Amino acid sequence: MDPVELSDSRLLLRLPTQADVDEITLACQDPELQRWIPVPVPYAREHAAQWVGETPSSWAEDQELRWVITERRTDGTMSGPLGAIGLHARDATMREVGFWVAPWARGRGLMTDAGRVACRWGFEELGLGRIEWWANVGNNASRRVAEKLGFQFEGTCRARLLHRGSRVDGWVAGLLPGELT
Amino acid sequence: MRSQPVLRDATVSLGAFCDGDTAEIVSAARDPETRRWTTLRLDYTTADARQFVAFAAQSWATGAECVWAMRAPGEARWAGSMALRADHRDPQLADVGFLCAPWARGRGLTTAALRLTCAWGFRELGLARIEWRAHVGNLASRWVAERVGFVFEGTQRQRLVQRGIRRDAWVGGLLPGDLRSVDPPTALAPEVRTEGLLLGPWREQDAPQVLEIAEDPDTRAWSGSMRAMRTLDDAREWMRARRADDDRVDWAVRDADTELLVGRVGLGHFDHQARSCEIGYGVHPGHRRRGVALRAVTAATAYGFESLGLARIALFHAIGNPASCAVATATGFEFEGIERSSFDHGDGVLHDVHRHARLASDPPVIR
Incomplete structure (x- = not known):
């Protein structure tokens, strides 16, 4: 599909550009992020460049609909990328949400707001019947975001996720139309 | 490219399909149970x-x-399909998907076939996890999976699509x-530890x-299924x-410490459409008045609501059985009425019974 930008009063979710590569690279050095998100480790500049570069085809092929999260500053200008969020295709009316937030942007509810914008668009514009959330067992920060959005916890699936070559247990939760809070 | 292996044991043989299978496949696809639980078209044809x-x-x-294709050993007739699908x-x-032809059900074919398929997938494909999914309520599929060793991991809401409906x-x-x-002796009774x-x-040693239990006069009076039992072989x-x-x-x-029955x-009596069933119980005459029925009914009810996703469980007992009525009330099964001439306890007479029921949405029981 054709890429779209999403926004609310505070955030703009837009497509990543090559100008974002340095900040994405820096964010992905964070050990906490590397612990829970299956990004390459060590994370180099070319990994970010590749991720940005494949974004247009990911949209065109209707795979992951992916944005970087930016915030409106008090002077009206926009911040650089503070995180990323994506809706991965799973079936005709189901997608899986995935996200990370840079260490310097945590603790301000940014991820929850971005998740709300993306999920609302998924239900209202894409007509999704279910959005799924998965995380490695123990990723409490991600789970808190999901629960704030209204996701209902549905179980633990053993050895379900592949995390840099290791199999790890996965938490799964689901969000249905009308449940977004 | 991989050539199709033949997998077999004493119960089942898994091999290639042949053109002669199509009539049987069409007939299986039109079976009401197949229609209820699979995604096959309702107007499935020979061309399909x-x-x-x-x-x-x-x-x-x-x-x-x-x-x-699943077949019984030495039989040419198609008995079902078994699929293993790698995640791309x-x-x-x-993940696995399977279908058993109506005429081949109840013979353990699907369980044997699933076991062979999973063993092959771990061995030959190097799989680390195989996943089973079924629509909520598809008990036959769930028992097949649990017999093979699948561990139930939860209910994912609106996760599957059946003919356009999630x-x-x-x-x-x-x-x-x-x-x-x-x-295993049975996988239909997952172990539950409680109080x-x-x-x-x-x-076998429970006989x-x-x-x-069956020889106890109270059981004889109220239990239809145990009434005819006379010998250890009957048991x-x-x-x-x-x-x-x-x-x-x-x-x-069982007693959790001694493991004595x-x-x-x-x-x-599951009604999958209504997500309801009936509960039945009995206590050994040497273990009465110790809350065994109360604890067992509470645990079985919780399993029905939480693990099987039931909405309603009914409990019937004979009108002259106040002990059962007390258990029903104490476990939160509300009295709903008397069904007249409704139940044969095995004595050839239709007795009036009390109907109680508990809903998943009922408030918790305070003891």
């Missing part, structure tokens, strides 16, 4: 079956899926160490206690029949 047979052969060439993003992950799904996972090499009791499958046969009944969850209730509890 031909296309499926061609797809099954081709799936081995492309490596997309591993699809076998995670080569160590696959449906809630049960999910289970099988890791290499979970695979069971032989049929000094252990609920689990019947064991003396089962017979003692063993009764347990065998219970284990073979796919449409029940039947537990032996103290009673029984079971869920049966």
Whole structure:
């Protein structure tokens, strides 16, 4: 599909550009992020460049609909990328949400707001019947975001996720139309 | 590209489809149970079956899926289909799908076929996890998966699509160490530990206690299924029949410390559309008045609501059985009325019974 930008009063979710590569690279050095998100480790500049570069085809092929999260500053200008969020295709009316937030942007509810914008668009514009959330067992920060959005916890699936070559247990939760809070 | 292996044991043989299978496949696709639980078209035709047979052969060439025809050993007649589908993003992950022809059900074919398929997938494809999903309420599928060793992992809401409609799904996972090499005595009674009791499958050595329950005058008076039991062989046969009944969850209730049989509890008469069933129970005469029925009914009810996703469980008892009425009330089964001439306790007379029921949405019971 054709890429779209999403926004609310505070955030703009837009497509990543090559100008974002340095900040994405820096964010992905964070050990906490590397612990829970299956990004390459060590994370180099070319990994970010590749991720940005494949974004247009990911949209065109209707795979992951992916944005970087930016915030409106008090002077009206926009911040650089503070995180990323994506809706991965799973079936005709189901997608899986995935996200990370840079260490310097945590603790301000940014991820929850971005998740709300993306999920609302998924239900209202894409007509999704279910959005799924998965995380490695123990990723409490991600789970808190999901629960704030209204996701209902549905179980633990053993050895379900592949995390840099290791199999790890996965938490799964689901969000249905009308449940977004 | 991989050539299709033949997998077989004493119960089942898994191999290629042949053109002659199409008539049987069409007939199975039109079976009401197949329609209820699978995604096959309601107007499934011979052309669809031909296309499926061609797809099954081709799936081995492309490596997309591993699809076998199930047959009983030495029989040419198609008895079902078994598929193992690798996840295209995670080569160590696959899911299973299966269908048993109506005429081949109740013979353990699907369980044997699933066990062979999973063992092959771990060995030959290097899988680390195999996933099973079924629409909520598909007990026959769930028992097949649990017999093979799949561990139930939860209900994922609206996870599956059936003919354009999203449906809630049960999910289970099988890791290499979970695979069971032989049929457990039963997988229809998952072990539940509760308040000094252990609920689990019947064991051969339970026969003396089962017979003692059956010989008790109170049981004789109220239990239809145990009334005819006279010998230890009858007791063993009764347990065998219970284990073979796919449409029940039947537990032996034991003392958690001694593991001695103290009673029984079971869920049966499932109505999958209404997400309801009936609960039945009995206590060994030597273990009455110790809250065995209360604890067993509470645990079985919780399993029905939480693990099977039921909305309603009904409890019937004879009008002249105040002990049962007390258990029903104490476990939160509200009295709903009297059904007249409704139940044969095995004496050839239709008795009036009390109907009680508990809903998943009822407030918790305060003891």
